[in-house]
Amino acid sequence: MIVVATREFDVLVIGEGLAGAMAAAAAAGEGCRVGLVAKGPGMFALADGCIDFEKLDPHLEPEEGFEREIEFFLTTTAAAGCEYRGRLGERIAVPTLLGTFRHATFAPLCFGEFDPRRLTNVTVVGFPTFFDFDARFIAERLMSKARVEGRQTNYSARQLHISWQGELPHLEIEFAAQFDRNPQFREAVVKALASVAASADLLIIPGVLGVNTTTEELRDIWGYVGCRICEVASLPPSVLGMRLLRRLEDLLTRTGVELLTGFALSELCMEGEHCRGVLLDTPGRPRRLEAEAVVVATGAFSHLLDARGLMETNVFVCGGALQLSEPRTENAIAIVTAFRAGTRAAKLGVQHARR
Amino acid sequence: MREDDRKLDYCLKCTDCDSACPVMRVLPNFSGPKALGPDLERIRKEGIACDTAWLEYCMLCNRCEMICPNQVNPAEMIAHAKMKQPKRGRAGFRDRLLAGPDLLGRLCSVAPLFSNFLLRSKPTRWLMSKALRIGTERKFPKYGWQRVSIKKNGTSPHKIVFFPGCYIRYNDPHLMQAVIDILQLHGSVEIASTTCCGVPALANGVRSELLHALDTNVERLLPAVQDGARIVVACTSCSHMLKAEYPRLLSDDPQRGTMAQIIAQNTYDLGEFLLEIGEAPAAKLKPMKVRLAYHAPCHLKGQGIGRPWVQLLRSIPQVEVRDMGAECCGMAGTFGFKEEKYRLSMDIGEDLFSAIRAYNPDCAVSECGTCRMQIEHGTSVEALHPVEILHRALSR
Numbered sequence: 215m216i217v218v219a220t221r222e223f224d225v226l227v228i229g230e231g232l233a234g235a236m237a238a239a240a241a242a243g244e245g246c247r248v249g250l251v252a253k254g255p256g257m258f259a260l261a262d263g264c265i266d267f268e269k270l271d272p273h274l275e276p277e278e279g280f281e282r283e284i285e286f287f288l289t290t291t292a293a294a295g296c297e298y299r300g301r302l303g304e305r306i307a308v309p310t311l312l313g314t315f316r317h318a319t320f321a322p323l324c325f326g327e328f329d330p331r332r333l334t335n336v337t338v339v340g341f342p343t344f345f346d347f348d349a350r351f352i353a354e355r356l357m358s359k360a361r362v363e364g365r366q367t368n369y370s371a372r373q374l375h376i377s378w379q380g381e382l383p384h385l386e387i388e389f390a391a392q393f394d395r396n397p398q399f400r401e402a403v404v405k406a407l408a409s410v411a412a413s414a415d416l417l418i419i420p421g422v423l424g425v426n427t428t429t430e431e432l433r434d435i436w437g438y439v440g441c442r443i444c445e446v447a448s449l450p451p452s453v454l455g456m457r458l459l460r461r462l463e464d465l466l467t468r469t470g471v472e473l474l475t476g477f478a479l480s481e482l483c484m485e486g487e488h489c490r491g492v493l494l495d496t497p498g499r500p501r502r503l504e505a506e507a508v509v510v511a512t513g514a515f516s517h518l519l520d521a522r523g524l525m526e527t528n529v530f531v532c533g534g535a536l537q538l539s540e541p542r543t544e545n546a547i548a549i550v551t552a553f554r555a556g557t558r559a560a561k562l563g564v565q566h567a568r569r
Numbered sequence: 570m571r572e573d574d575r576k577l578d579y580c581l582k583c584t585d586c587d588s589a590c591p592v593m594r595v596l597p598n599f600s601g602p603k604a605l606g607p608d609l610e611r612i613r614k615e616g617i618a619c620d621t622a623w624l625e626y627c628m629l630c631n632r633c634e635m636i637c638p639n640q641v642n643p644a645e646m647i648a649h650a651k652m653k654q655p656k657r658g659r660a661g662f663r664d665r666l667l668a669g670p671d672l673l674g675r676l677c678s679v680a681p682l683f684s685n686f687l688l689r690s691k692p693t694r695w696l697m698s699k700a701l702r703i704g705t706e707r708k709f710p711k712y713g714w715q716r717v718s719i720k721k722n723g724t725s726p727h728k729i730v731f732f733p734g735c736y737i738r739y740n741d742p743h744l745m746q747a748v749i750d751i752l753q754l755h756g757s758v759e760i761a762s763t764t765c766c767g768v769p770a771l772a773n774g775v776r777s778e779l780l781h782a783l784d785t786n787v788e789r790l791l792p793a794v795q796d797g798a799r800i801v802v803a804c805t806s807c808s809h810m811l812k813a814e815y816p817r818l819l820s821d822d823p824q825r826g827t828m829a830q831i832i833a834q835n836t837y838d839l840g841e842f843l844l845e846i847g848e849a850p851a852a853k854l855k856p857m858k859v860r861l862a863y864h865a866p867c868h869l870k871g872q873g874i875g876r877p878w879v880q881l882l883r884s885i886p887q888v889e890v891r892d893m894g895a896e897c898c899g900m901a902g903t904f905g906f907k908e909e910k911y912r913l914s915m916d917i918g919e920d921l922f923s924a925i926r927a928y929n930p931d932c933a934v935s936e937c938g939t940c941r942m943q944i945e946h947g948t949s950v951e952a953l954h955p956v957e958i959l960h961r962a963l964s965r
Binding site for chain 1: 582584585588596598635637638833834836838870872873874875920
C-alpha cells in the first residue's frame with residue numbers, strides 16, 4: 215500500500231459527536247495542535263442536545279464532583295453561540311412532539327428560558343405544511359397532563375399563516391435552510407409569529423429557526439416576536455441537533471482545530487503500546503495522520519473500532535465508546551469523560567511537542 | 570451476500586445525508602439522497618421499476634456519502650439507478666449529448682473559431698433551448714485553437730503523465746500550457762492520450778459512454794503507471810473520478826478492478842502533487858499583490874487532501890487568499906446547463922456568490938472548470954485555476 219501524505223498533530227480526536235467536540239475543544243484550550251477526524255456527525259446531531267445527570271452512574275463521580283467539567287461545557291457552548299441553561303441537581307422540563315415533557319439537567323436555550331409548566335398562557339403554534347408536528351394534539355396532551363397535576367397553565371393551539379408567495383417547505387430542515395438563506399422569508403416567519411404572540415407567555419413551535427442561528431440571534435428573534443419561544447425537536451434530522459453541531463464546528467475551527475471529516479478510519483497505527491496515529495480511508499491512497507496522543511470518541515455504535523480493548527499509553531477513550539452508558543445519560547457521560555480525555559491527551563501532546 | 574447488499578442495512582435512516590444535500594436545501598419537495606438512494610434501492614433490488622424524475626436532480630456532488638456516518642453511498646446508488654432509467658424526449662437526447670464532452674470537443678475543435686461564433690450566437694442558443702432544452706442564459710465555453718509546447722526533458726528521472734480532462738484539453742489551452750510549464754519543473758511531462766474521464770456520463774446516467782471512458786482510459790493509463798509514471802490531473806472532478814470512482818465502478822471485475830486500483834493509487838490532483846511530491850521549484854516566487862477568493866470544489870473535498878492550493882498560493886509573497894467556505898457552487902458540470910435546472914443551479918450557488926461579492930476579490934480561484942464558469946456567471950468576477958497565479962508568480 216502506498217502511503218504518502220502525512221500530517222502531524224499533538225492531539226488527534228476521532229469522532230465528531232458531543233464527546234469528540236468537547237475533547238477537541240479541551241485539548242485546543244491547552245494550546246495543542248488538534249486534528250479531528252470523523253466519518254459523519256454522531257448521534258448527537260440527530261437529537262435535541264439535552265443533557266441529563268440524574269441517573270448517572272455514581273462511580274463516575276469523583277470526590278471533587280463534576281464542577282470543572284460542567285463549567286467547561288457551559289463556557290464552551292456559550293462561546294460557540296449555543297448557550298445552555300440548567301443547574302446540577304435541578305430538572306428542566308422540555309416539551310416533545312408527543313405532547314409530553316422530557317426532563318433534563320441542562321437544555322439548549324432554544325427550548326426557552328422558563329419552565330413551560332409554570333406559565334399562565336402557552337400557545338402551541340403549528341405550521342400548515344408540517345406532518346409530524348400537530349399543534350392541537352400537543353396542546354391537548356399538555357393541557358390534560360397539567361390538569362392531572364393540578365396546574366392551571368392554559369395550553370392553546372394555533373395554526374400559523376405565513377404570508378409568503380413561494381411554496382412553504384414541508385420538512386423542518388428545508389424550512390430552516392430557507393430561514394437561514396432568505397431574509398424575506400425570515401421576516402415573513404417572524405411577522406407571522408408576532409401576530410399570534412400577543413396573549414401568550416410562551417410560543418411552542420417546531421424547531422425551524424435556522425440551522426446557523428446563534429443564541430444571541432434567537433434572543434433577537436424573541437425580541438421582535440415579543441414573546442419567548444420554545445422550539446421542539448423534530449424527527450431526525452433535527453434542526454436543533456444540526457444547529458448545535460454547526461456552532462461547535464464553527465468554534466473548533468475558530469480555535470485552530472483542523473476538521474478532517476468525511477472519511478472513515480482504516481486503522482490505528484500501533485507501535486507496541488504506543489499509538490503513532492491513524493490511517494484515513496481516502497480515495498486513491500490512505501492518508502496518514504500522526505499524533506502524540508489520540509482521543510477515541512467514536513460513540514456506542516462504531517463498528518470500525520472496538521475501543522473497549524484499548525488501554526494504550528497515549529490513547530484516551532471517552533463518551534459512548536466507553537460503553538458504560540445507561541439510557542439518557544450518554545450526553546452527561548460524554549461531557550465529563552471528554553473533558554478528562556481531552557486535557558490528559560493535551561498534557562501528553564504538549565510534553566512531546568516540547569521535547 | 571455482496572458488499573452492496575450489506576450496505577443497504579447499514580442505513581440507519583438518520584437523514585444526515587438529507588441535511589447535507591445542496592439540492593434539498595433549495596428545492597422544496599425534492600426527495601433527497603436517503604429516499605432516492607437506500608430507500609428506493611430496496612425496491613429496485615426486487616426488480617420493481619420505480620423510475621422517478623427526481624433521480625435526474627442529483628448533482629453527484631457526493632456530499633451525502635461524505636457525511637454518512639455508516640458507510641452508505643447514496644450518490645453511487647442514485648448514479649446506477651439513473652443509468653437504468655430510460656432517457657426520453659428532448660431532455661433525454663440532450664443528456665446523451667452532454668455525457669460525451671470528448672466527442673463534442675473534438676467536433677468543435679475542427680474549426681474552433683467557427684464553433685465559438687456558432688455556439689455563442691443568439692439564434693443558436695435559442696435553437697438549443699427549443700430543441701435541446703439547454704438554458705439560454707448559459708454561454709458555452711470557448712473552444713481553443715492555440716497549440717501547447719512541451720520541451721523534451723529526457724534526463725529527468727520523474728515521469729509525469731498529465732491527464733488534462735476535456736475542459737482543459739479543448740477549452741483552455743492557455744491553462745494547459747501553464748500546467749505543463751509548472752509540471753516540467755518536476756519531471757518529464759507527457760500528455761495522456763485519453764478520452765473523457767467519464768464524470769459527465771456518470772452524472773447524466775449514460776452507461777455506454779461511461780463504459781467507453783473506463784475501457785479507453787484504463788487501457789491507456791496503465792502502461793504509463795507500470796512504467797513508473799505518476800498521473801497528474803488539474804481538474805478535481807477528473808481526479809476524483811480516477812481515484813474514487815474507477816475502482817468502485819470496476820470492482821465487480823477482479824482483473825480490471827485491480828488495474829483501476831493501481832491507477833487510483835498513482836493519480837494526484839495537481840495541487841496535491843505540487844505540495845506533497847514535487848520538489849521546491851527552482852525559480853523563486855516573485856511577490857504578487859492580489860486578493861484571491863478561493864472556492865473548494867465538492868470533488869476536491871471528496872478526496873480528503875485538504876486545500877492544497879490555499880497553502881501553495883500563500884507561499885507566494887503578498888498574495889492574499891481566503892477560502893470562501895461555501896458549499897456547492899451549483900453548476901455540477903453539465904447540470905447547470907439544463908434549462909429546467911438553471912434556476913436551481915443559481916439558487917444553490919447563491920451562498921458562494923454572496924461570499925465572493927462580500928469579499929470583493931481581484932480574482933476568484935478554483936480547481937474545477939465548471940465551478941469557475943459558474944462563479945463568473947454568478948458574480949462577474951474573473952475566475953482562474955490557481956495554477957495560473959503560481960505560473961504568473963514564477964514567470965514574471
